[in-house]
Amino acid sequence: MDSTPETVAVVVVTYNSERLLPDLIASLPPGLEGVDWQLIVADNASKDDSVGAVRRLKPDAIVVEMGRNAGYAAGINAAVAKAGRFDAVLVLNPDVRLTPGCVRTLLKVLKTEGTGIAVPLLKDGDGELIHTMRREPSVRRVLGDALMGAVRAGRYPALGEMVTDESMYTAERVADWAEGSTVLISAECWNRIGAWDESFFLYSEETDFALRAKDAGLATRFTPEAQAVHLEGDSKVSPALWTLLTLNKVRLYGRRHNRALGAAFWAALVLREGSRAVLGKEPSKLATKALVKPSRLREAPGPDTVQRDAARVAGR
Known part of the structure; x- marks a missing residue:
């Protein structure tokens, strides 16, 4: 042996x-x-x-x-x-x-x-x-997250990622x-x-x-x-990083599914982030703006886009 x-x-x-x-x-x-x-x-x-x-x-x-x-x-x-x-x-x-x-x-x-x-x-x-x-990731799981919150939805395989x-x-x-x-x-x-x-x-x-x-x-x-x-990073509190995370979800899902499903996934994320933006959540405000801007969905995000988003949040 x-x-x-x-x-x-x-x-x-x-x-x-x-x-x-x-x-x-x-x-x-x-x-x-x-x-x-x-x-x-x-x-x-x-x-x-x-x-x-x-x-x-x-x-x-x-x-x-x-x-x-x-x-x-x-x-x-x-x-x-x-x-x-x-x-x-x-x-x-x-x-x-x-x-x-x-x-x-x-x-x-x-x-x-x-x-x-x-x-x-x-x-x-x-x-x-x-x-x-x-x-x-699935459309139904994004909707479950939007309606129930990630922790509660995640208890149910069909509803949470x-x-x-x-x-x-x-x-x-x-x-x-x-x-x-x-x-x-x-x-x-x-x-x-x-x-x-x-x-x-x-x-x-x-x-x-x-x-x-x-x-x-x-x-x-x-x-x-x-x-x-794992001491963990700051994607949950940084609007710029949360926006990057959200945009990449759309990009990945779109690569793995047809155009109709990709559009439904995008719409579900707009609903999720938009509803949280209304509640005053800064990361979701920036993510929603990016989701509804076609140029942001077409680009491959990198360090320059993260810095740009961070500067917008800071008001510079």
């Missing part, structure tokens, strides 16, 4: 992440105990000393300096391109902290027949469960996709599905990859036996 440890390419995309890196890198040795691993960091032109921090904290890490803010998918692809031979790719956000033995458990789950992606149970910085599992029934997080199960902060991808899945779609600058890239894997018969499998902490 071959007892050679499996090899994992640990991929992290940084953008002004200097303050987060010490705790992330400190969590890697216990989180990857019993596994051969190599850290590859793709830096999206950070203005802080993210690159220097990686080199000080993990001198044998490979650092790929992108030279621009190329986005999450582009960073992942560039990092994997610099990896040597691997049995799996572990994609991590800089604000993730692995718990001991996390990756070894995920590797076991990845061996389940028909599995291409394994994801752990995540908790936030306060120890609260994060609802990471997702169902495939986010899986919010906490009993669903107590046992191993298959999800359509999962949030992309902590994702282990088998080498087979990576090679069959191909690179992440770089046209999604941020948000929906993990949805696209997991749904393409699902189309190919490779499931995303969740296990509560592996755990990590």
